[in-house]
Amino acid sequence: MALLLGLALLPGCFDLREPAPAGAPSEWAQPTSPDLLITNFVTAVQRLNPGNYERCFAPQFRFYPDPAAAGSANAALFANWGVREELDYFNSLRRRTPATSPNQLLLSARRDQLFSADSAEVSAQYQLTLAQQDTAFRYRVLEGNLRLLLRRRNNEWQIAAWRDVATSPRPVWTQAKMYFIRN
Numbered sequence: 308m309a310l311l312l313g314l315a316l317l318p319g320c321f322d323l324r325e326p327a328p329a330g331a332p333s334e335w336a337q338p339t340s341p342d343l344l345i346t347n348f349v350t351a352v353q354r355l356n357p358g359n360y361e362r363c364f365a366p367q368f369r370f371y372p373d374p375a376a377a378g379s380a381n382a383a384l385f386a387n388w389g390v391r392e393e394l395d396y397f398n399s400l401r402r403r404t405p406a407t408s409p410n411q412l413l414l415s416a417r418r419d420q421l422f423s424a425d426s427a428e429v430s431a432q433y434q435l436t437l438a439q440q441d442t443a444f445r446y447r448v449l450e451g452n453l454r455l456l457l458r459r460r461n462n463e464w465q466i467a468a469w470r471d472v473a474t475s476p477r478p479v480w481t482q483a484k485m486y487f488i489r490n
Contacts, residue, residue: 341427413435
């Protein structure tokens with residue numbers, strides 16, 4: 308009986324992804340260094356590639372929003388924000404973006420701090436220009452500071468945690484995540 312129950316639940320363990328178009332060049336480089344991981348991350352955001360975006364994150368990933376942008380009313384939304392929520396937001400954004408209009412993500416003033424051979428932090432100012440078409444979301448350019456805690460496992464770097472920090476009165480990435488996970 309337990310075996311039948313286990314077999315019945317087995318298909319739910321696998322999530323299907325959209326395959327890459329035939330003949331499309333791979334945009335993924337094995338992230339054997341923090342630089343390669345950040346390149347993969349930026350490319351996945353710009354090209355709205357959910358498969359490569361997901362590969363950037365560790366299974367235990369956590370996102371920490373900018374506190375002022377999230378506000379206390381959204382504390383529950385971000386309390387356990389992990390890979391699943393990250394993909395839900397990303398896919399919602401992707402559905403509202405024309406295929407011919409990629410996003411633009413610029414990172415500047417990057418600082419890397421290596422804590423150990425398997426742990427590092429990358430901090431950078433970001434400017435994310437969204438090409439999405441949802442007129443209810445009124446922000447096109449998002450700016451702030453991202454702090455990524457990186458971990459290396461099996462010689463590949465992944466994002467284990469991401470903290471969004473406002474650096475100006477402009478909207479931050481947290482606001483896009485709040486909107487697109489709900490809509």
